[in-house]
Amino acid sequence: MSTHPDPLARVHTLTFDIFGTILDLVGSIRPTLDRFLTGHEASIDGATFWPEWRLRQRIEQHQDTILGLGHPGYLDSARRALVYCLRKHNVEFQQAEAERFMRVFEELQPYPDAVDGLIRLGEHYRLVALSNGNTWLVEHLVENNIGAEFDSAISVDRVGRFKPHASVYRYAAQHLAAEPGEMMMVAAHSFDILGARACGYRGGYVNRYGLPYESSPLQPDLVVADFIELADYLTDVRK
Numbered sequence: 001m002s003t004h005p006d007p008l009a010r011v012h013t014l015t016f017d018i019f020g021t022i023l024d025l026v027g028s029i030r031p032t033l034d035r036f037l038t039g040h041e042a043s044i045d046g047a048t049f050w051p052e053w054r055l056r057q058r059i060e061q062h063q064d065t066i067l068g069l070g071h072p073g074y075l076d077s078a079r080r081a082l083v084y085c086l087r088k089h090n091v092e093f094q095q096a097e098a099e100r101f102m103r104v105f106e107e108l109q110p111y112p113d114a115v116d117g118l119i120r121l122g123e124h125y126r127l128v129a130l131s132n133g134n135t136w137l138v139e140h141l142v143e144n145n146i147g148a149e150f151d152s153a154i155s156v157d158r159v160g161r162f163k164p165h166a167s168v169y170r171y172a173a174q175h176l177a178a179e180p181g182e183m184m185m186v187a188a189h190s191f192d193i194l195g196a197r198a199c200g201y202r203g204g205y206v207n208r209y210g211l212p213y214e215s216s217p218l219q220p221d222l223v224v225a226d227f228i229e230l231a232d233y234l235t236d237v238r239k
Contacts, residue, residue: 008221008237011202013178014121015130015154017163017187018138019074021206022118022129022146022227023108026050032104042091049085057081061132061162071160073134075102105137110146111208117227118148124238129153130172130185132162152176164195173199184221186230190214204230 016022034046042049060077063069079102086093118127127150131138135155142153154175159167173180180200187193190213193203203220205213206227213220224230 007181008184008202008234010182011125011184011234011237013126013128013176013183014204014234015128015172015183015185015196015201016118017185017189017192018129018131018141018146019108019133021186021188021208022110022114023141024111025054025108028108029104032101036097036101037091040091040093042086042089044089044091049089052088053078053081053085056084060084065161065165071157071162073157074132074162075105075134075137077162078102078105106140108141108145110148111227113226113228115147115227117231118146118150120231120235121227122149124235126151126176128172128176130163130168132156164191164198166195166199169196169199169201173201193220194218204234206230 019025030046030050033050037044037046037049057078060080064071064077079098082101083098086098121127127148129138129142129150129152131154133141133155135157138153138155142150154172156162156168159165159171161167169180169185173183176183181202184202184204185192185196186204186206188206188208190205193205194214194216197203197218197220204222204224205220206224208226213223222230222233224233
């Protein structure tokens, strides 16, 4: 954890990744995924399939952004990745089944520590969801599933590129009428912190998964295990 709070004293706005940082993707999706694979007599189980699917989705998103292929959106990239991995493992399925499966994202539930931490942080900071998710999905999840109040929800749909493209963070700063140094990106994966730090944000790395951060000069200002520790530290900065 950083012992130099001075840069953080300027921060008044916290922007959050929601998928995997606030919302528990594994806990929410794996039971449905396990049933789907078992029902289709797949040779692979959900524990092995899930990380492959997640990685492939990131590849789909990066390809869309880097190659300028347009912006069909988060759920489309997740569906394409699902189909790719099912085909990779020779799972027989109908396209309509894959489409129906994607409804699972509407039922995502948060980590309990995230809800508790967000409620505490909301007493001292402006809270903003800054997500790769489709606009309607982000708004639905923030309003109905997370259980903590946000001041704003911003989807990358507004700029037509996925994070960590710089345009996302720059748009958010402009939209929120804040200087980047007055904002902190909070995420449980390093690429979001890297993208935000490159645009002048401060960075808070919630290391839920025990993963090393990137070898980069763009290091987070704060590394915590969960939102309870995050709230403990940041609320102390505001006192």
